[in-house]
Amino acid sequence: MALETLQIQEKITQKFGSNALNFETQKGVFSFEVDSNSMHEVIQFLKEDQDLNFHFLTDLCGIHFPDNDENHQFAVVYHLHNWIENVRIKIKTYLTGNPEIDTITDLFLCSNWMERETWDFYGINFKGHPQLKRILNMDEMISHPMRKEFPLEDSGRTDKDDRFFGRTTINS
């Protein structure tokens, strides 16, 4: 018996009501949005329910939407995989300009490093994470570089001539 997307949707709606919304299939992957406060519960339910059985966390990552309103500045996306039925789902949650969300390290140990990476690059605070510190960037860094307000380029470069990068109008 294959696990149908309608079946997942029904179970989630039955349990969480209006906290889970915008069910759709994006590029062949069933996706929906969840209120950030009930994210931990939703993932726990998806993992522990006998029928759903999404026991594998494929990935977890952040997104920054600087043009959105104050309550939709950041997003965290979770990809889960049920290996037995070979079904994948994607869950998205929006966060405010001061992003905070509960950790899921108690459910998936592998999320430890993924959450650290998301904190490193987006400054999203995972409440209850055992060791929320930088993982890929150097410890001295003060910015969260994947946020759009931080420049991508290194300001310390001395051989850079603006004329060769199309940054000046007068090519003198």
Next chain:
Amino acid sequence: MTESKINMVAPPEGVTGEGFFATKLNDVVGMARANSLWPLPFATSCCGIEFMATMASHYDLARFGSERVSFSPRQADMLMVMGTISKKMAPILRQVYEQMAEPRWVIAVGACASSGGIFDTYSVLQGIDKVIPVDVYVPGCPPRPEQTVDGVMQLQELVRNESVRRRSSPEYIELLASYNL
């Protein structure tokens, strides 16, 4: 055995007589150092792959007295930095340089080690000369083995003509001090 194909390094300028040869100590030390540079490969990306070819039989860096690749900084003379150095790795590179004994030389191989290359970004060190002094820069992305060999030969020229007193000169101490070394 007919003709030997072995090339010997020519002796430095000096006065030859019956049973003696007189020359400057500086020249002898320079010649010895230049023809026994032990490289420490600090390879982080594609320039390191090119270095493997440089070291192997076809290009054979051993011809220049660099037969023995030292993987301990304490027994190396020539630090060859090949590849992108991220800012997180910069302190490690510095530590490796600090562990090398004097006299020590540094070659920055490739665009990344020389200037950051195409990686003009927050995570990449914009040239290793931001953290350690560099003697020779080898351009290329990645440089061909011939270019790396040319870089080593340029360095040999520097080493050959370096004064034995240079490492204790005030200029050199000042140079290290400018890097907080």
